[in-house]
Amino acid sequence: MGSPRDSGAGPGTGTGTGSGARVPPGLAGGRAAGYEFRAAADWAEFGAVLDLAYGGYPHSAAHSAVAGAVFEPKRSLVACRGGRVCATLAGYALEMTLPGGPAPVAGIGYVAVAPQHRRRGLMRELVRRALTALHEERAEPVAVLHSTEPGIYGRFGFGPASQVVGVSVPPEARGFAAGPETGGLVSDVGSPVDARAAVAEVYDACLAQRPGLVRRDDAWLRRAFEDRPEERHGAGRLLCMVASGAGGDARGYALYRLRANWERCAPRYALSVREVFARDPAAYAFLWRSLLDTDLAGAVGAAARPVDDPLLALLDDPRSAAPTVRDQLYARAVDLDRALAARTYSAPVEVVMEVRDAMCPWNAGRWRLAGGVDGAVCVRTGAAADLALTARELGAVLLGGGSLVQLGHAGLVTELRPGALRAASAAFRHDPAPFCSVAF
Template identity: 40%
Template sequence: MTTELRALRKEDWNVWYNNLVRAFGGPPEAAEEREVWQALTEYDRSIGAWDDGQCVGTAGAFDFRLTVPGGSVVPAAGVTMVSVAATHRRRGVLTSMMRRQLDDIRSWGQSLAVLTASESVIYGRFGYGVASYRLGVEIDTVRARLSVPPGTDDVRLRYADPAEVLDVCEAVYARRVAERPGMLVRRPGWERVELLDTDRLRDGASPLQCVVAERGGGRGDGSEVVGYVRFRVKSDWGPAGAEGVVMVSVLEALDPAAHAALWRFLYGIDLTAKIVAHRLPVDDPSLHLVSDFRRCGARVKEDLHVRLVDVGAALRARTYQAPVDVVFEVEDSFCPWNEGRWRLVGDAEGASCERTADPAELSLSVRELGAAYLGGTTLTSLAASGRVRELRPGAVAEASLGFHSSGLAPWLPHG
């Protein structure tokens, strides 16, 4: 490979970002979107591949904070904006950028790297494992009825300008972050992404709308915001009448009644026949409110990929729902500092993970550790597929029970 890798300079951002947009094959972004992503770019964490003065590869990393099992928030590098020019495919550009990036992440003292992949087959060879999934639904609101819990009628709903209620909505989001592994603390500037509302994002639908759920006091007087939903409505008509679609961007609620009240509102929007949501947790409680699951068009898609950059530090950062004491033989040819035997001892109070010369009891690659890290994928299922080898009878069951999340399923709230 003859390309040069170097940290991104501010004066090169437009050329660098143009390469990214071209590689993804989409139309040019609106100036508003482009400005937001330029503001969020962390230049010292971004690299470009250059060949004879032309940018032919891009990769970046956001400084994120990720919730892990046990509720702790752990620094993680959010890998982003990865692209290779079509003229330079299969020349080692991507591998060189991934090599440089993981070395950098290690030097920053971050034990985890995370990403969402445009193509899911790409990142396994660099040690990333699929650690969470997302649920998409297309609910036929004409045929699927909704049943709500007691207290739903006590929740007040009102339309609000998305920008005007951003702060209170962000406060609801912040209270939810510790509840689920995989959720991200919203870093400064990221709230702007939530309000992006360009023609491309609307896709023929209405401007972004927001409804907030409140309880206590009167409107704006001593009341508490306990949930919100952002959505668009896409008008459509068929031979029998209105067939509009409610396109849900995000729905957050602090309790079951607020959650149900917001979903009931979405069901009742006039001139619509369908609700579409692309990013829900796989255990989203809305599925228990509908009368006919088959009318929900539910489908699951892989989402957050996790890479343990420092095996010992990463495994120490989370807790384990059941006591575990096991020696792992870890394979990691791309980050050889992780290879070898590690003894993990942990429970619900904390954990230690250190190198050891003791005999290995489980053998796996760092990819499987990444997949199991947030507790949504079990080591038992990975062992059943042959990707984890049991060297001591009972070791898989013990470790799998400890790793598994006893609470809510891991979920990434935004890309």
């Protein structure tokens, strides 16, 4: 279940199947029996379920306005019983950078079940219907989501496709070992809304840098700027630092906030970083130097940075930043052939994969993938398999962040032809690592 209150997690995706959708074989009279599944009417239908599912925290009118602006009713699903909505799944049409360039993906968020309706198969059925609709409509070939609890979505064929690192840089570890020359850059701090044009310009310029980044229109940008007082936990309002060149051109920006704290009569404010994006290494280093040198600041932390964030290379003492790695984005192939052909590969690859996929049985069987840096094709084949794996393991490497070799050493991918595992792993990997800054 993805959480609307976790910047690294979001709930549901899917295409609405309509109120007249038939009950799939095996569910009549069993799990999920007695429930009606239909497309969502509007964002307001989600409110009561999310309130109960996430601990009784009602959404404010301001948050509902922001979330409702990006909500897509026709792509979202609800389960009802007795005329009441008791489970939800939100679906989004997104454009995400994959290895090789931007591609359409289906975002899933706000997958939630009211407490009194848990353990009845509703989550599984909502996800199954969403994926089936995407397949039948030949819509987005890849589905992605954030997960509040990492153990949930593997059983639905989603693999951990990206990782993030959390850091907390204490005052004594702010020194940089080296770094690019940042002379000529200046910073300006103010409201993110006032810096909207600069933020949008820089972010769009950075989209091609990493797989996992999602294009943001005005509604998604408002979501990025959301600053609910109840979520500040004693911190001040969200601030935006813009780094500009001598000509006034925006080269980078950072979104952050400060929480007042004093130790032994001295200010040790906690500075929390939400986003940092820059067009070039000099602007990136300049922004981090400026954040670490903020007046009153003690520890400077960020809950979710790319696992290979350049900051870790810039710090003279990265150990003291206590980097902690965790899972972030989850992905799965909706249509395996189209999903693998939607990206490029870091090295030439020709491999036959035997894939098991219980949630999307149309993906099961043997597939021949052939491609490289210019593209790929994936077709069914009767040839002997080189690798055997499940949809979950395939999802873990779909964005270029997972390692087939690691999964093989864990016994999750079976090598059937000597040498196939290492060759395929090198082709699937992407540098830099994938990262998603958008909560959905």
